[in-house]
Amino acid sequence: MDRSNLLRPMTDDDVDAVLDLNRRHVELLSPMDAARLHQLRGWASRADVIVCDGQVAGFVLVFSPGSDYDSENYRWFSQEYGDAFDYLDRIVIDGTFRRRGLASAVYDAVEASAVPRGRLVLEVNIDPPNEPSLAFHRARGYREVHQRGASGHVVSLMERPAR
Numbered sequence: 001m002d003r004s005n006l007l008r009p010m011t012d013d014d015v016d017a018v019l020d021l022n023r024r025h026v027e028l029l030s031p032m033d034a035a036r037l038h039q040l041r042g043w044a045s046r047a048d049v050i051v052c053d054g055q056v057a058g059f060v061l062v063f064s065p066g067s068d069y070d071s072e073n074y075r076w077f078s079q080e081y082g083d084a085f086d087y088l089d090r091i092v093i094d095g096t097f098r099r100r101g102l103a104s105a106v107y108d109a110v111e112a113s114a115v116p117r118g119r120l121v122l123e124v125n126i127d128p129p130n131e132p133s134l135a136f137h138r139a140r141g142y143r144e145v146h147q148r149g150a151s152g153h154v155v156s157l158m159e160r161p162a163r
Contacts, residue, residue: 005051006050006051006052006102006105006106006109007046007048007049007050007051007060007106007109008048008049008051009047009048009049010041010047010048010049010059014049014056014059015034015037015038017049017056018037018049018056018059019032019033019034019037021056021058021059021092021094022037022059022090022092024094025092028125028130028133029090029092040061040069040089041061043063043067043068043069044061044062044063044067044069044089045062045063045064045067045086046060046061046062046110046113047059047060047061047062048060050093050097050102050106052097052100052102055097056094057093057094057096057097057102058091058092058093058094058097058102058106059090059091059092060088060090060091060092060106060110061088061089061090061091062086062087062088062089062110062113062114063086063087063089064086064087064117065078065081065082065083065084065085065117066083069087069089071087071089072148073087073123073148073155073157074087074089076146076148076157077121077157080145080146081118081119081121083117084117084118084119085114085117085118085119085120085121085159086110086113086114086117086119086120086121087120087121087122088110088120088121088122089122091103091106091107093106103136104140107140111140111160111162114162115162115163117162118161118162119159119160119161119162120159120160120162121145121157121158121159121160122137122142122157122158123148123155123156123157123158124137124155124156124158125153125154125155125156126147126154126155126156127149127151127152127153127154128152128153134156137158137160140160141160141163142158142159142160143158143159143160144156144157144158145157145158145159
């Protein structure tokens, strides 16, 4: 895998692939149509596609402080950390590209870009539990700082201080 070309800014030509990936993983994300994706891309500090073998293998959306992003979890982090965070909203990797180190490589890049703000933050479902994601994040040094939600949809808000 060529890490130097792993991420590139999302373009209008990527929208159909990104929406399809989001649709196929919506149980772990939130629904998104073309209008919402356009809005999110405008607010995001990073709206990248993950490229592997010349194909769109996934995507990632990151929001920095001061964004108009309307996520309640993003707003919680804004109130808690002010300007000292980057918020990883969603990352999706197509199943055919899993187990190739893409997630770790993407996290390496996103965590590195968060260093000037001090930490990368995110949320992971704990009710219902997303055990593979929780294990992945814990192994990378993320720790829970808060929980939000009601029974049936509770998330663990996690942070990883910059190193």
